[in-house]
Amino acid sequence: MSEFVEAVDIEVTVNGKTYQRSVEPRLLLVEFLREELGLTGTHIGCDTSYCGACTIHMNGAPVKSCTLFAVQADGQTLTTVEGLATDAGLHPLQKAFSEHHGLQCGYCTPGMLMSAKALLERNPNPSDKEIKKQIAGNVCRCTGYQNIIKSVHAAAAEMRES
Amino acid sequence: MYPAPFRYHRPDSLDAAIKLLERLGDMAKPIAGGQTLVPMLKLRMGDVNDLIDIGRLPGLAEIQINDNEARIGALATHATIAASPLAERIPSVRDCAGGIADLQVRSRGTIGGSISTGDPSTDWAPFLHTLRAVVEIQGPAGQREVAIDDFVSDAYTTVLKTGELVTAIRFPLPPPRSGGAYIGYKRAAPAYPTCAVGIQLTLDEAGVCSAARCVLSAVASTPVTSDAADAALVGTGVTEEDLKAAGELIIAAADPPEDVRGSADYKRSVLRGLFLQAGTKARQRATGETIEGSHSYV
Known part of the structure; x- marks a missing residue:
């Protein structure tokens, strides 16, 4: 397998804002949120689907973002911890x-x-x-x-x- | 942790997915919820050049109750199944679905994916032995069905051929005065069970057992059943003594691996306790009692 793999275009709505990016298929969703979108509130803990520090909501359901590829979130609606507080204050x-x-x-x-x-x-x-x-x-x-x-x-x- | 690079495909129909899997061969893998596969890819276990995302294929996540049987689409998640009318009607289904890992994993993981991995420590394949389920498979050569007993052939190995996908699981609805339970012991919620026991019973009007099916999980490379243990329960009142006797027969057929979850002897003693618990709960449910509870962990 060549080390070069074609990137995939995805569109993801996070905390009400829609982002379009081109990502490598193996990019994990948690890395996408932190590195691509700068949403560093979601933490990488164990990175083995055990600790739950990376929990976000996808279409309203809690999921571990270290155990999903960003490409799997294409077209989906996500909420991260940054989406909790509003202009009125903390959740x-x-x-x-x-x-x-x-x-x-x-x-x-x-x-x-x-x-x-x-x-x-x-x-x-x-x-x-x-x-x-x-x-x-x-x-x-x-x-x-x-x-x-x-x-x-x-x-x-x-x-x-x- | 990053998997090795792979190409990503998201076909829009089951037929297209099967054709793609057939064309790309064994270096291509289907991914549904990915809750087993993604951690394995991150550990770089196995070579995968292409991932075929089947997670959004339409019409494969339905849970139906027909006149005499239940049918669960392969893409139904553990969380959906645990909250379904089917789990309300057959509480052992909720024991299994709701006992798997934690809620985050249950949101994503699917029943079809769980049985297709053939992991000796997963819950669905062994549990479905208690209900004598049948696996519906679609592949390049069309459709076929395989009894769950024949589906997992070895650790991480199933009878699925290249290009074949599980599309649904079917089982007959248990007759009146039936009850089942599936209980595992886990070291923590997200951990795989150290071991688990499933028991399905049918009682006659006098409360005597007329049919039984028992299974052990995570204590051999495939789920462990024992015709002798099933036969030993038939004709009894499923008392503590009856369960202990039947338990010894099936536990003798187990070959628990010694690992971080415990020694073989330790696992055998956990199995004895779980067998008694599951059998008692199955009998109580068969007599109409409502009892909740699932895997236990500390």
Whole structure:
């Protein structure tokens, strides 16, 4: 196999903005977001589909962007952690993680936020067990899970009130 | 981590995908959700010159319940199956679909991809043994069907020939007073199971077992079944003692690999516990009890 492979044109909508790029087929989606689009909020953790730091939403579903090629996202709608905050301020989840010490080193946080967002979109009042199950694919090496769960509850409460 | 370079193709029909796979030969691979294939490509396991993206082919993700049978399109994701009316009706389907990896992987991974990899540690192929499923295949020579028992021939090896793709999985709906369970033990959610057990039972009106099908996963190069274990459960009330006796028969047929997930002896003792749990849950479900629960992890 020659080292030269023809690039593929793709069009991807990320956080409401549409981008057109020409990419090598083996370019991973997480690298595309970080290097091509400069959206470095999505982190590369294990790079082996284990830790969930690279979690984003594709067409509303949480996926690991280290386990997708950018070409597979052609024509799809993505949301990354940069898409959470609005001009009005932080997303309730971001605010709750900040207020309840839901992050320590912050490395897993973008993935945790995106997995938690997917849960609250379909279940506005999750139990401890439901939250734990939801973030089972997100590893926090600071082991700060208790405060992450507390933060998700707090965000859920705020979102129910608003 | 980057895979070696490959060319990318996204044909717009099943026929076009099959023709392309046939023409490009064994250095071409189909990709659906990619949740097994992408990590393997990143580790540069196997040579791939061309990836054929079949993930968006139309009409292959439907989940249907007909009069006597269920049919799951090959491109149905684990998440979709876990949330489907079929999983509501046959809870062991949810045990399997909802127990696979984590929600991110379940959003992308497909049932067709899972069985086509032939990975000894995956869940669908062994689980489908409990329901006596049939695999629908389409290829250059047309359509054919293969019983799930014959589909996986060795570790990472299936009966699929060059250019053939799995299009659907079909199984008969279990008769009344049937219940099944599929339980794995994982070290963490995203990890492959250390081992898993599936059991499907049918009881008569007196609560005596009239049919049983048991399977073990991740403890040999292909799913492990045992006609002796199935026969041992028939005619019993599926008590703890009955399950322990049948469990020993099927566990004797396992050949658990010693690896980072544990020693062979350790895995055999995990299997004993899982077999008892799965059998008890299957019996309770057969008597009409609603019981949730799936793979356990710490």
